[in-house]
Amino acid sequence: MATKNRTEVTEFVLLGLSSRPEIQPVIFGIVLAMYLVAVMGNALLVTVACSDPKLHTPMYFLLSQLSFIDIFLTTITVPQMLVHTLSKNRIISYNCCMIQLFFFMAVGSMEGHLLAAMAYDRCVAICDPLRYFAIVSHRLCLRITLTSWVIVSLNSLLYSVLVTHLTFCGNQVTHFFCDITPLLQLSCTRPVVNEMLIFTEGVAVVVSPFFFILGSYARIGIAIAHMHSVAALRKALSTCSSHILVVLLLYGSVIRMYLRPSSSYDLDQDRQVAIFYTVVTPMLNPLIYSLRNQEVKGALRRLFRKLWISGWFPGKEW
Template sequence: MATKNKTEVTEFVLLGLSSRPEMQPVIFVVVLVMYLTAVLGNTLLVLAACSDPKLQTPMYFLLSQLSLIDISLTTITVPQMLVHTLSVDRSISYDCCMTQLFFFMAVGSMEVYLLASMAYDRYVVICDPLRYSAIVSHNLCLRITLTSWIVVSLNSVLYTVLVIRLTFCGNQVTHFFCDITPLLKLSCTRPVANEMLIFTEGVAVVGSPFFFIWGSYVRIGIAIAHMHSFAALRKALSTCSSHILVVLLLFGSLARMYLKPSSSYDLDQDRQIAVFYTLVSPMLNPLIYSLRNQDVKGALWRLFRKLHTSDWLSEKQRMRSKFMRTKG
């Protein structure tokens, strides 16, 4: 393949999930339903956490932030894929591609840091419950969130700059959005610096929250092992089960996607895995956190009643105004 100057690549062509024309309508409908479900479910969690007095705690503040991240993660990638699925033109400009790469890397990494923050919250609840209010405050959660945003943004800038410096020998991206792995595959030379970055700085930035979560649950496991009350043991397991499931779903797909040598990349398989952490996981997270959480289910029920009452009162006021106009 002839070497081309990277400035000659003014746009990329996203090949999507499948090249079979007969599959495009099916993919569009399935992805659209999943996307709307993910956005609706996470939006309801955010509204419930912000409006219900019983959920005005650090834990649910972090949960609402996780829901916002899930909404952002799916919105960065999925709407464009839906447009391209039913379109002949699947091109994206070079600048838009790099912008999408930056936001995807930042938002995706931020989800990992939020899960680490939630693991610390669970650790304090179980291991030091009497001092929970003094240790975990809204101010602490806010500082952790802002610091995490700074770290992941700088990390994303670094990755994006290194990709921009590459020389591309083609513009057809075997993916449905601009991710770093398929872009590295288009490089005219082996991107050694980028690969080293993924396995060093990338592991440190994204891997450190995972090891923090693992360490937190080791301490939690030790504390649970010393519990002599079956009720306390059951409550501790119930408190952690949802978070553990979300962590396993996310880190399992991320490790399968990124932590492997470039020689073993299978772009067709990788874009299918990408659907999992950009769409399936954000869709499942609200269900995981609400099905076994009585506080969240109660808050959602109160939110539905409030919205229904608001609609009923608005309709009653509208009918009264119409009656008065008719009478006048």
């Protein structure tokens, strides 16, 4: 019977954020607005980091990669959710669900690895500024990025393959995209192997960057404590504050979602947390880095000045 149920599940029904039809247009409008802000804000950061010579440094290379990841992360889930919000057809095929699960887990994990690389960059810049460009190079950042992609892709592939071997007793997913937690809840038997991997291998891949970030900021804290210059102290704090805020936004929601016993899962609350890290966090990241970073604001002014001179849009000179 279990095998029969498994073979009959050829598609899933995504229940979305809410089953109340009267609030679907409100959800659609709010999420669409946040999605557009997230995509345009991160695309603008990528454009500025690539086009402005003053931002051709390892730090801004990593920042542009983070913005690219945010665009990818929110695009994996949100457009589909917007279509389903105003449609009575909320079906996703089994294969598409597994593909979405793979890309979501890979891209979501990659964001943590990039934040860890950015923490290392800031650690070297503050603790060993004279040797910064000798230690942190574009080649090193590229190698870290490619290696991280390999790690998170293999990790995501492992989870996706294990999910395909589950026996499902239903096809209604209490979520707005195919995530591992609601899929595990549909399993006819307790997926012990999957849960063990989440708390072992999953912790190693997802949470280890967080511990690396904590270690980096411990070193930064020690270096700051020995600074006697107020200007140097202020500069060090300003370069780290944006990164710390982004780290708290990401890992606060990740720990809330995944690193807890299955008995404490509340899928209704998980949907609300999921919309936070799939839409709200990618929307806030470019705002945090642009509003709190003088170099980025200067690069934005130079970009808008070039566009104004080129006649892309009318307006006063920047």
